[in-house]
Amino acid sequence: MNKSLIDMKLVAPALKDSFKKLNPIVMIKNPIMFVVQIGLSIALLYSFVAPDPSLRWFNIIVSIILFVTVLFANFAEAFAEGRGKAQANELKKTKKEGKATKIDKNGTETIVPSQDLRKGDIVLVRAGELIPSDGEIIEGIASVDESAITGESATVLKESGGDFSSVTGGTKVISDYLKICITSNPGESFLDQMISMVEGAKRQKTPNEIALNTLLISLTLIFMIVVITLPFLSSYLGIEISVPILIALLVCLIPTTIGGLLSAIGIAGMDRVTQFNVIAMSGKAVEAAGDITTMVLDKTGTITFGNRMACELIPVNGSSKEEMYYWTLIASIDDETPEGRSIIDLIKSTPDITLRTSEKGEFIPFTAETRMSGANLQNNRKVRKGAVDAVKAFVIEHGGSTPQEVHDIALNISEQGGTPLAVAIDCQILGIIHLKDTVKPGMKEKFAELRSMGIKTIMCTGDNPVTARTIAKEAGVDDYVAECKPEDKIKLIKKEQAEGKLVAMTGDGTNDAPALAQADVGLVMNSGTSAAKEAGNMVDLDSDPSKIIQVVTIGKQLLMTRGSLTTFSIANDIAKYFAIIPAIFMVAIPELQALNIMNLSTPTSAILSALIFNAVIIPLLIPLAMRGVAYKPMSSSRLLKRNLFIYGLGGVVTPFIGIKIIDMAIQFIM
Ligand SMILES: Nc1ncnc2c1ncn2[C@@H]1O[C@H](COP(=O)(O)OP(=O)(O)OP(=O)(O)O)[C@@H](O)[C@H]1O
Numbered sequence: 189m190n191k192s193l194i195d196m197k198l199v200a201p202a203l204k205d206s207f208k209k210l211n212p213i214v215m216i217k218n219p220i221m222f223v224v225q226i227g228l229s230i231a232l233l234y235s236f237v238a239p240d241p242s243l244r245w246f247n248i249i250v251s252i253i254l255f256v257t258v259l260f261a262n263f264a265e266a267f268a269e270g271r272g273k274a275q276a277n278e279l280k281k282t283k284k285e286g287k288a289t290k291i292d293k294n295g296t297e298t299i300v301p302s303q304d305l306r307k308g309d310i311v312l313v314r315a316g317e318l319i320p321s322d323g324e325i326i327e328g329i330a331s332v333d334e335s336a337i338t339g340e341s342a343t344v345l346k347e348s349g350g351d352f353s354s355v356t357g358g359t360k361v362i363s364d365y366l367k368i369c370i371t372s373n374p375g376e377s378f379l380d381q382m383i384s385m386v387e388g389a390k391r392q393k394t395p396n397e398i399a400l401n402t403l404l405i406s407l408t409l410i411f412m413i414v415v416i417t418l419p420f421l422s423s424y425l426g427i428e429i430s431v432p433i434l435i436a437l438l439v440c441l442i443p444t445t446i447g448g449l450l451s452a453i454g455i456a457g458m459d460r461v462t463q464f465n466v467i468a469m470s471g472k473a474v475e476a477a478g479d480i481t482t483m484v485l486d487k488t489g490t491i492t493f494g495n496r497m498a499c500e501l502i503p504v505n506g507s508s509k510e511e512m513y514y515w516t517l518i519a520s521i522d523d524e525t526p527e528g529r530s531i532i533d534l535i536k537s538t539p540d541i542t543l544r545t546s547e548k549g550e551f552i553p554f555t556a557e558t559r560m561s562g563a564n565l566q567n568n569r570k571v572r573k574g575a576v577d578a579v580k581a582f583v584i585e586h587g588g589s590t591p592q593e594v595h596d597i598a599l600n601i602s603e604q605g606g607t608p609l610a611v612a613i614d615c616q617i618l619g620i621i622h623l624k625d626t627v628k629p630g631m632k633e634k635f636a637e638l639r640s641m642g643i644k645t646i647m648c649t650g651d652n653p654v655t656a657r658t659i660a661k662e663a664g665v666d667d668y669v670a671e672c673k674p675e676d677k678i679k680l681i682k683k684e685q686a687e688g689k690l691v692a693m694t695g696d697g698t699n700d701a702p703a704l705a706q707a708d709v710g711l712v713m714n715s716g717t718s719a720a721k722e723a724g725n726m727v728d729l730d731s732d733p734s735k736i737i738q739v740v741t742i743g744k745q746l747l748m749t750r751g752s753l754t755t756f757s758i759a760n761d762i763a764k765y766f767a768i769i770p771a772i773f774m775v776a777i778p779e780l781q782a783l784n785i786m787n788l789s790t791p792t793s794a795i796l797s798a799l800i801f802n803a804v805i806i807p808l809l810i811p812l813a814m815r816g817v818a819y820k821p822m823s824s825s826r827l828l829k830r831n832l833f834i835y836g837l838g839g840v841v842t843p844f845i846g847i848k849i850i851d852m853a854i855q856f857i858m
């Protein structure tokens with residue numbers, strides 16, 4: 189997926205498409221260019237049935253330039269769509285092949301076409317086979333090649349339970365086997381969504397785009413009224429203006445530059461996100477990313493590396509090392525979380541400890557609500573490990589208490605940014621587990637950058653306040669919420685939104701789904717559950733939660749590119765006014781010479797030069813529309829001033845130079 193944004197191979201198909209788009213039914217979707225197309229038809233008519241045959245050649249040339257103008261605008265859009273279409277074709281190839289081994293209730297296997305699979309079906313996928321549709325693993329552990337979707341050739345280990353249990357249709361099982369429960373109906377899989385997103389089939393105009401379009405249409409209407417009334421005014425002065433000249437004037441005055449580039453800018457914005465291996469479910473999501481003012485981030489895995497590893501087991505309360513290790517093992521033996529596994533690994537690698545248990549009972553899995561995990565044993569004893577305050581409450585409930593020593597050790601671990609877990613059996617605390625985690629490098633700089641863009645960052649963590657404060661300080665986030673449960677996250681997002689903020693967040697678990705749905709931008713990890721993927725509006729194929737920062741930058745760049753090119757386009761039209769108006773009236777009103785600052789050779793050449801400039805500026809700006817304007821993190825008001833200066837002033841000056849050069853060239857040819 190990492191091709192450059194401007195691919196010369198896409199030029200030929202885009203040219204073909206630009207002719208197809210000449211169909212008026214397609215053209216009407218772009219009202220500004222549709223006006224140009226109508227103007228073209230009228231000018232063409234005048235070329236043949238003109239009342240004044242001496243003007244025939246002028247009329248034909250105007251018609252040709254108008255035709256090229258429309259074609260250039262169509263080309264901009266077709267070129268922007270090209271990359272997505274090519275990518276969609278690649279993805280469709282992945283979809284075509286398809287047989288699946290379905291397992292029915294009594295365990296019999298039947299081979300069915302993949303596209304017949306529905307939600308709830310169970311399939312068996314063996315090594316070397318493609319996973320037929322999205323699903324959750326119910327049995328097995330296997331390495332999966334996700335390159336068809338992510339473009340990365342690294343394989344991912346997938347297994348039932350935990351954070352890596354969801355699989356995507358179109359990816360390939362490399363080793364072992366997986367039994368999968370299908371979670372999507374035909375035509376609704378992630379791959380289907382991805383295809384329709386990248387090929388732009390579902391691309392709807394975003395609210396910002398609609399607002400801008402309305403403004404541009406209003407401007408067009410105003411200029412139409414001006415141009416239509418012009419002949420009445422000029423006849424007073426004894427000047428007759430031919431219809432093709434009026435059309436040329438109209439086309440120069442209406443915002444054709446931005447009208448021709450608007451949809452290309454939107455498509456390219458989504459494309460840039462895709463380049464980044466993030467699939468945006470709508471153009472609106474990318475735009476919303478540009479408007480974000482608050483970013484809610486998880487601590488573990490987003491700000492820190494997240495492979496929180498047990499590094500030390502500290503017995504307390506007079507319990508022996510053997511005793512503490514033994515019960516810690518019992519509390520962790522079925523704990524599938526990375527934390528749980530790292531505890532087992534640590535115990536395994538301790539030389540003088542043997543891993544033998546004879547306990548029978550029921551495992552209590554970790555939840556973000558209880559912030560504990562453990563086991564209820566057959567002899568009615570209960571073992572728990574978890575956040576210190578949660579375990580403390582558990583012990584008190586069973587008639588015990590926590591000695592000061594526990595708090596001291598926990599505080600010490602937290603102050604280092606680690607996570608202390610207390611281990612207890614019934615009313616007695618046995619020890620503390622030190623889980624270590626590190627802040628990812630470069631976080632402080634990233635958050636400083638966000639701050640300069642006017643974005644507030646809030647770190648949310650289920651961890652205790654001391655660990656939270658330590659990590660928050662080290663990473664340089666603006667604010668943090670400790671001991672945060674899933675519902676607290678929604679509350680936080682709603683609170684920010686009530687203050688008029690637009691909120692972005694990342695997430696992966698089912699727990700996160702409601703918060704992801706509430707947020708204005710919800711970036712979901714590809715490794716996440718299907719519930720989370722449905723709730724969010726963007727999916728990161730690389731499952732890197734800190735990518736939200738770059739996604740916001742791309743969104744900002746999209747909005748800025750659109751704003752800059754709109755400014756440029758309207759400023760351009762002002763300059764064209766100064767080229768054409770003096771040309772039309774100068775003969776009758778010599779005083780208008782004062783307006784003729786461009787000093788163009790003849791009225792005809794002036795009009796044609798302005799019209800040619802108006803056409804060629806569209807393809808010249810395609811690279812800028814595709815790449816986006818250069819973006820420097822700064823506050824929006826400073827950015828606005830800077831852009832008004834560059835694109836406003838540049839927009840006035842460029843056509844003066846351009847039109848003058850074209851005028852000189854025309855004289856030279858003549
Ligand atoms: N496997 C586990 N068993 C018992 N307790 C755990 C386990 N994993 C985490 N905890 C405790 O529960 C707390 C909350 O964990 P949770 O995963 O909800 O949040 P977190 O990972 O600390 O923060 P984040 O929201 O950034 O992921 C942890 O701080 C830790 O004290």
Ligand SMILES: [K+]
Pocket residue numbers: 439440441442443444445761802
């Ligand atoms: K124009």
Ligand SMILES: [Mg+2]
Pocket residue numbers: 488
């Ligand atoms: Mg967590």
